[in-house]
Amino acid sequence: MRREPLTEPLLTLVDAQVRFGSVHAIRGVTLTLHRGERLALVGANGAGKTTLLRLLHGLVPGSGRQAHPVDGRPLVAAMLFQRPFLLHLSVFRNVTLSLWLRGVPAAERPERAMQALQRVGLADLAQRSARALSGGQQQRLALARAWALQPDVMFLDEPTASLDPSAKREVEQLVADLAADGVTVVMSTHNLGQAKRLCTRVAYLEQGRVLADLPVDLFFDPVNPPAAAAAFLKGELPWQ
Numbered sequence: 001m002r003r004e005p006l007t008e009p010l011l012t013l014v015d016a017q018v019r020f021g022s023v024h025a026i027r028g029v030t031l032t033l034h035r036g037e038r039l040a041l042v043g044a045n046g047a048g049k050t051t052l053l054r055l056l057h058g059l060v061p062g063s064g065r066q067a068h069p070v071d072g073r074p075l076v077a078a079m080l081f082q083r084p085f086l087l088h089l090s091v092f093r094n095v096t097l098s099l100w101l102r103g104v105p106a107a108e109r110p111e112r113a114m115q116a117l118q119r120v121g122l123a124d125l126a127q128r129s130a131r132a133l134s135g136g137q138q139q140r141l142a143l144a145r146a147w148a149l150q151p152d153v154m155f156l157d158e159p160t161a162s163l164d165p166s167a168k169r170e171v172e173q174l175v176a177d178l179a180a181d182g183v184t185v186v187m188s189t190h191n192l193g194q195a196k197r198l199c200t201r202v203a204y205l206e207q208g209r210v211l212a213d214l215p216v217d218l219f220f221d222p223v224n225p226p227a228a229a230a231a232f233l234k235g236e237l238p239w240q
C-alpha cells in the first residue's frame, strides 16, 4: 500500500503516564498524531483505550501531553462518548448549547447548528426532544454537536458499540465523511473490521502500554501480524 507522507503533528505524547490512585492506567506511551490520520485504538477491556483518548483530549491529568497549534491557533478537539450525554432539550438546542460553551458568537450558532444537523441527516428532527431519539439518532446528534465545533481532531470512544447493524453502518459512514472533510480521527473500538474499514493506523494497547503502532495494512498483515498483538488478533477474529 502506498504510504501518505506524514503531515504536521497535532498532538504528541512523550512517556505519558496516567494514574488513578493505585491503578496505573497509562504507562509510558509515546506517540505523535498527525493531521489527517485516522488512528484506531484496540485492545482488551481495561487495556487503557478510553483513558488514552481522554488523555489525548486533555480530560484527565497526566504527564507528557503536548497539543500543537494549527495554522497558528490553538488545536480544536471534540470527543464522542460511547453513550452520548444529551440534555433534556431539543435536538437543535443541544447543538447550539455546545457552541455557546465553546464561545461561538450567538449570531453564528443557529446556522452552524443547522448545517451540522443536515450533515448527519437530523435537520427534520431539530425541534424534537433529544432524549426521544433512537440510539443511532442520538449518536448522530452527538456527531453533529462535535462536527459543529469545526474540530481539527475528534476522539471517538467506541462510537458504534451499542448500535444495531444499520445504525452502525450509518455512524461509520458519517465518521468516514468527517475524515474525508479533513478531520483527524482517533477512535477506540472492539470491532477490528471497523478499524480496518475506517482507519489508516492502528495502536494495540495492553495494560496501559502501546505494544504495536502500525499502518493499518501492516497491523492486519495476515502473513506477518505484529508479534505483540498476534494473540489478541487471533482471539478477536473473525471480524464482526
Ligand SMILES: Nc1ncnc2c1ncn2[C@@H]1O[C@H](COP(=O)(O)OP(=O)(O)OP(=O)(O)O)[C@@H](O)[C@H]1O
Pocket (backbone or CB within 6 Å): 020, 023, 024, 025, 043, 044, 045, 046, 047, 048, 049, 050, 051, 052, 188
Ligand atoms: N476514573 C477512574 N478511576 C479509577 N480507575 C479507572 C478510572 N478510569 C479507568 N480506570 C481504570 O483504568 C484502566 C483502564 O481503563 P479504560 O477504561 O481506559 O480501559 P478500556 O481499554 O477503555 O476498557 P473498555 O474496552 O472496557 O472500555 C482500568 O483498569 C480501569 O479500571
